[in-house]
Amino acid sequence: xxxxxxxxxxxxxxxxxxxxxxxxxxxxxxxxxxxxxxxxxxxxxxxxxxxxxxxxxxxxxxxxxxxxxxxxxxxxxxxxxxxxxxxxxxxxxxxxxxxxxxxxxxxxxxxxxxxxxxxxxxxxxxxxxxxxxxxxxxxxxxxxxxxxxxxxxxxxxxxxxxxxxxxxxxxxxxxxxx
Numbered sequence: 001x002x003x004x005x006x007x008x009x010x011x012x013x014x015x016x017x018x019x020x021x022x023x024x025x026x027x028x029x030x031x032x033x034x035x036x037x038x039x040x041x042x043x044x045x046x047x048x049x050x051x052x053x054x055x056x057x058x059x060x061x062x063x064x065x066x067x068x069x070x071x072x073x074x075x076x077x078x079x080x081x082x083x084x085x086x087x088x089x090x091x092x093x094x095x096x097x098x099x100x101x102x103x104x105x106x107x108x109x110x111x112x113x114x115x116x117x118x119x120x121x122x123x124x125x126x127x128x129x130x131x132x133x134x135x136x137x138x139x140x141x142x143x144x145x146x147x148x149x150x151x152x153x154x155x156x157x158x159x160x161x162x163x164x165x166x167x168x169x170x171x172x173x174x175x176x177x178x
Contacts, residue, residue, distance in 0.1 A: 008037040012044045019051050027051045042072035049081060058089050076110035079103045080118050087125040088173035097129030097170075116145035116154060123161065127170040135165040 015030030031048035034041060049064035065082035068075055083103035086096045104122035111118050119142035126135035139162045146154035161171055 008034040008041060008044070010034075011037065012041065012047060015044075015047060015051070019047065019054075024051050024054050028055075040071055042068040042075055042078065045071065046075065046078045046081060049078070053081075053085065058085050058091060058094055061085060062094060074110055076107040076115075076118065079107040079110070080115075080121050083107065083125050084121045084173070087121065087128040088171050090172050095128055097125060097127075100125035101129050101131070113141070114145075116142045116149070116151075119145065120158065120161070123165065124171040127165050130170075132165050132168055136162055139165060 011030045011034035015027045015034065018024075018027035018030060028048065028051045031044050031051060034044045035048070038044075045064040045068035049061040049068070052058075052064065053061040062082065062085055065078050065085070068078035069082065072078070080103070083100040085094060086100035086103070089095050101122070104118065104125040107118045108115070108122055113119070119138050123135045123137075123139035123142060126132070126138055139158055143155065143158040143162065146158055164171060
């Protein structure tokens with residue numbers, strides 16, 4: 001029984017505020033409290049996945065991203081986040097390029113091709129699947145959006161990643177400190 005849904009929402013919101021301030025452990029505790037009250041909150045599962053990933057707990061993050069997608073199949077954010085881990089994890093056992101491509105393509109479709117972060121994920125997924133021409137094309141789409149948004153940080157990141165794909169190398173996300 002879902003008692004006190006506002007209680008779960010408050011925990012989720014507090015968790016997000018803490019996560020944005022870099023207070024990962026307290027954020028995780030808030031997300032877990034929200035899910036104890038209501039285990040069927042896709043946003044909270046996605047947020048908990050993000051917090052766990054920051055701690056380098058990618059395997060646990062994958063579980064929560066998958067649960068968010070089970071609860072809300074058209075959740076572009078969770079599809080993108082799961083695709084990112086499956087494409088870029090330093091842990092080979094977590095990588096699945098083919099699945100990452102499908103998830104990133106779906107997220108891109110759901111966002112109408114307007115989200116540079118999703119284009120970046122699609123590029124990384126294609127590279128993991130050894131589809132380097134497609135990776136370069138997706139990264140260039142992300143780069144065009146970054147330039148249009150006047151974002152020099154994203155522009156520099158994407159230019160480095162395009163060079164990586166041109167060299168036939170997949171992207172690996174840096175492991176996070178425990």
